Amino acid sequence: MEKVNSNPFKFGNPVEGDYYLARPELHAAVKQFLQNRIHVVLMGPRRFGKTSFVLSLLRDFEKEGYTCLLVDIFNITSHRDFLRQLLRAIRLKEGLKGKLRGWLKKLATCVPKVTADLDTFSGSSSFGLTLGKLGEEDVKEAIQDLLEVLSSLGKKVVVAVDEFQKVSEIDDQGWLEATLRTHLQRLKNVSFLLTGSRKDLILEMLNNPSRPLYRSCQTIEFPAFGPEFVDWIVGRFKTIGTSCKSEAIKHLLKLVQNIPNYAQKVCFHLVAQGCACVTGKEVEEVLENVVRQNAYTYQTLISSLTLAQKRALRLAAYEKGALFNKEVLQKYEITSAPALSSSIKALKAKGILDEEGGRGKVLFDDPLFAYWLRLCFSP
Structure with a gap:
């Protein structure tokens, strides 16, 4: 194992490279489903490593010539928000901006508020889509059109939608769910990987015969790490010469409900504080400090109940x-x-x-x- 010069742990954002512990069996299973255009739903708690896993999987697909998108809809509250996030995902892919500009020009013939121009100085696209001024029916039409565009992004496309259960929280009598179902079926070169943290909502969407997405996807529960995660953490400490007892990490994982993000957060602080030997006592002291740093947030939440x-x-x-x-x-x-x-x-x-x-x-x-x-x- 190579020497790690900086802190060997990261938290807060999705991790990659040396900071990411691969899940080869899950990776292979999900990849095979998507290659055969079997749409997949990954269910697991928030901060459990789903996004890091998805990003690793998409990078693997891109090496094989797939076009991949990651659409984050965690904060959507409306169809307009959904459209905005779908647009954002496409705009972040450098090679797809031209196709998006073409779609905007097509949409502009129906909705005059939409423009798609090219900056003659920088060569970059200028997207004049003023979503706030679009009517609800125009937004719905734009969503349907843009979903159709997904099939033209490449010969083989994988679209990952993070926290996809949010579509069920929009009060539209199931319109967005039904629209997604239609495109899951129609887009023959597009595979969808849907992730979510609200198991109760997801199972209701997929197992209720009256819901549009009934039995439309292969469901997989995102597993917690096993003993390999303990070994990985101990090994990461070893790269900087820090002694770490396996029992201490097992204790930490129990306290944080096996959530990798929080495990890495505590370990990051243990390193930052210069801990030379990680034991259960040090773990509890650092965890308590981390928790107390969030006291204001928790007090605010409590006051709203x-x-x-x-x-x-x-x-x-x-x-x-x-x-x-x-x-x-x-x-x-x-x-x-x-x-x-x-x-x-x-x-x-x-x-x-x-x-x-x-x-x-x-x-x-x-x-x-x-x-x-x-x-x-x-x-």
Whole structure:
């Protein structure tokens, strides 16, 4: 293993190169599905490494002559937002700007607010698409047209859509879902890789016979790393001469719900603080410091919740199971099982909690938030 001169860990953004631990079996399986134009949905918690995996996979496809796009729709709230993100993904690909300009010129014949010009000085494209001025029907037509354009981007195309369950949160009676289904079927040279973190929403979209995307994709649960991740972290510490006990990393992964981004974040801070020997004690001290740095964010979130939701959160942070047990409810001053169920449903809708294997168990979307609750509040 080569000597790493800087911090051997990265967090916050998708990782690549030496900072990325490959998943060869998953990579091979997903690649084979997409090569055979079987659309894939990858489900897994946020910060679990899905985007890093997707970027690695797309780079592999591009080496084989595929045209690849990554469309991030995590923050969309409307059809206009969806169109904007799809446009952005194409504009980021240098070789595709000419084709996009051609589409804009075609759209301009129908929608006068659209222009597509070429800067004569820089040679760069100037896209005069004022989405805010387009009517809703024009936006829908533009989405349909632009999805059609995907098939002309290359002989073989892979389109990855990150947090794709967001399309189900737009109140359009299923129009965008149905539009996507139509193009999943029609674009014969385009394979779609859809990723998402809200398992309940995704399964409802794909398993409900009344939904447009019913059984349209191969679903795969994005797996947590196994022992190889512990070995990889220990090895990364070794490149800078830092001793690290495997038990300490196993303990860390348990505390952060096996989320690679948070594991790398804590390890980054351990290196930054000059830790010479990583043990469970050092891990807990650094994790506590990292969590307390986010205190303002967590306090702001807490202040936006009802009293019942705050109590439900404390319960979920401390109790591993049997959340609806009568003694547990009394311990956290929750009036009844239906009241707790209602609070959990509301917290899931806010993206704070998620399912874990059925009724009576939940997970925090952000395990550091749960850790902070345990630091600050006694049951």
